[in-house]
Amino acid sequence: MNPKLTWSLRRVWPGLIGLLALTIGIMLGLAPGRSSEPPPHARLVNRLPMLRPDYSDTVIPPNIAPLNFRVAEPGRAFWVEVRGERGMSIRIGSRASTVEIPAAPWRALLTTNAGSRIYFDVFAREPGGAWDRFLSVTNRVALEPIDGTLVYRLLGPLYNYYNDIGIYQRDLEGYRQKLIVDSSDIGHHCLNCHTFLNGRPDTFAFHVRGVAGPQPMILVQSNQVSRVDNTAGYFSWHPSGRLIAYSANKLSFFVHTTGEARDVFDADSDLKIYRVDANRVETPPVIGQPDWNETWPAWGPTGRHLYFCRARKQTLRDFRKVRYDLARVSYDLARDAWGKVETLVAAADSGLSASEPVVSPDGRWLLFCLAPYGNFPIYQPKADLYVMDLRTRHWRRLSINSDQADTWHSWSRNGRWVVFSSKRDNGLLARPYFTYVDEQGTFYKPFLLPQRDPAYYDAYLKTFNRPELVTGPVAVSRAALARAVLRPERVRRPASSVAEDQTPAAPHYSTAQ
Missing domain, CATH: 2.60.40 (Immunoglobulin-like)
Incomplete structure (x- = not known):
């Protein structure tokens, strides 16, 4: 065949096919x-x-x-x-x-x-x-829009398979998913939980586990990246951006012989405060009591209260007896003064264990999780979402729950949308669901994150973990985040972790690329 004719057919053939299909489609309606x-x-x-x-x-x-x-x-x-x-x-x-x-x-x-x-x-x-x-x-x-970006981790369902984890962002007005950082970028270490400051895409933090030495926090401020050693666990930004409350947990993974095999036990945990500007870690006695395990910190929207969960320390043998109270403590940033701990939901009264408190941006609704025991609800099918009206202290189980684990939730900045992880589809893999919340605190029927292919989730074998709503796309580069993990000279050491006669190391920054 003439080469020029072959080339011409290759160019026009897809168009002819499309035109023919369109013509047939129009004929058939x-x-x-x-x-x-x-x-x-x-x-x-x-x-x-x-x-x-x-x-x-x-x-x-x-x-x-x-x-x-x-x-x-x-x-x-x-x-x-x-x-x-x-x-x-x-x-x-x-x-x-x-x-x-x-x-x-x-x-x-x-x-x-x-x-x-x-x-x-x-x-x-x-x-x-x-x-x-x-x-x-x-x-x-609804009249009210949702924040434009969703950030989440994608990981396999196996508890011990953590070297293939990525933090991703998804455009909620379309279908584009983009990788923020992958475990392969940082030597296949574990990418732990992430958290954003007031939904800002340019200021966030995440934790890395499995590296030699201290387990670092990667800190992004206005798209400048640094690494802070000697932090761990779950994070929460103070709304001022000057403090990060985090938990230092000693976690043990173990398995059961019946039912959901995977489980986690927290042998020891305290809450600590990282002062971002001063580059200093503190352990206020009120949230670091030796007889208690304190975890799941979450600042309220005004910064005047720190919400968290706590339980008396017990041994692994009694793991099914461990139930966490939901509590809060007042804090005055100007005076750096802490109040007394007050219990909001007592485990002795509920018979359940609290985790994952998050307050709505208007300060009225406290969304949290209750499970039969422990502080790792994602592995418990009976884990459900609850809400408390902070005006009245009345709390209730939400009707949006399923017969599988419903956990990991985040509010939109206007307080009208909540995203949460649910295993309702198959009991194994968590998917992101959205629910509308009206001014009276009614949560409406959830809907699944839409995909271009509606059969997408049928064959997708990764779980969506820690979904968080963000006001826009994350711009910092994967390379900048990876360098902060892999290059020791980019370490920002908190003052409490160095000798008294030394000056804390100055932060080393890399800008977004």
Whole structure:
């Protein structure tokens, strides 16, 4: 064949295929995103269609990515109309059961219908050619947007497989996922929990385990990166950005012979304060009492209270008897003065063990987790989310819980959205779910983080851990974060870890690239 002709065919062949497919689709009324009439004379099926994921009867943000779904009903073809209560519609036809909603019309539809309802009208074609029409699926579009970025860890389900962990960010208005840092960047050490200052993408910290010597914290401030030795555990930024409360935990992983095999025991833990500007670590006696294990620190939005969980120290043999109280202590930053510890939820009263306290940005709602025992709820199927109204101290179990572990939660900056990790789909792998919270503290039916391919989660064998909402994309480079871990000269040593006659090492910074 003539080489020039071959080259020309290679250039035009994909276009010809696409044009042919589009022509056939238009003839059948199945062209995605194109206006066409609904199938005529459809038989009404008096129930809702089964959608996977289940995007029905929920509240969604006006800036969320298209909720692509699969129609889990038999049929040789499908026709779907997505329409708004205030106008606009998107009509999609397909021979496959997968419904992919075009992004631009979806954004326009949500903007037009913010504060009102949208509907999914689903038709399925039977093998004989007749069409079935299901009842309309209804969702509500909130007025309040969600923060634009979600940051999370992706890791395998095995408790001892930590050398393949990554911290990722996801654009919630689309589907783009980007790696922030991977364990392969830092010698396959364990990337532990991350936390952001007031949802700012340029100021955050994360912990690294498994390195020789002190287990460091990587500190990012206005996209400048440094490493701080002698820190560990779970972090929480004071809203001023001047302090970080963290837990120093002595954790032991062990296994059971029945049920969920994996478990964690905290043999010893205290809370410490890292003064960022002074580069100094302190252990205030009120949160570092020798007879207690203190963990899970979380500053309130004003910085006047530090919330945490504590339990009397016990041995591993009695691990099922260990139950943590939910407590808080007042703090005056200007005077550097601590108050007395007050118990908010006593384990003796609840019969359960508290963990993961997080206060809403307006200071009213305290979201936390209760499990049968211990302080590692992600391995406990009966772990559930609870909320306390800090005005009244009344607390309750949330209706959004499932029969599997529901843990690891984060508030949006406007206080109207919560993301949490749930194992409700298969009991093994955690997925990020979102719920809308109204002014009265009602939590609405959760919905799964949307993906371009609605079957994405069916074959994805990693768990989404520690999801946190952030106001924008993280810009600091992977290389800058890796250098802070791997190069010893970039260590920032807290004052409490050096001799009295020495001056604490000055921080070494690397800027985002």
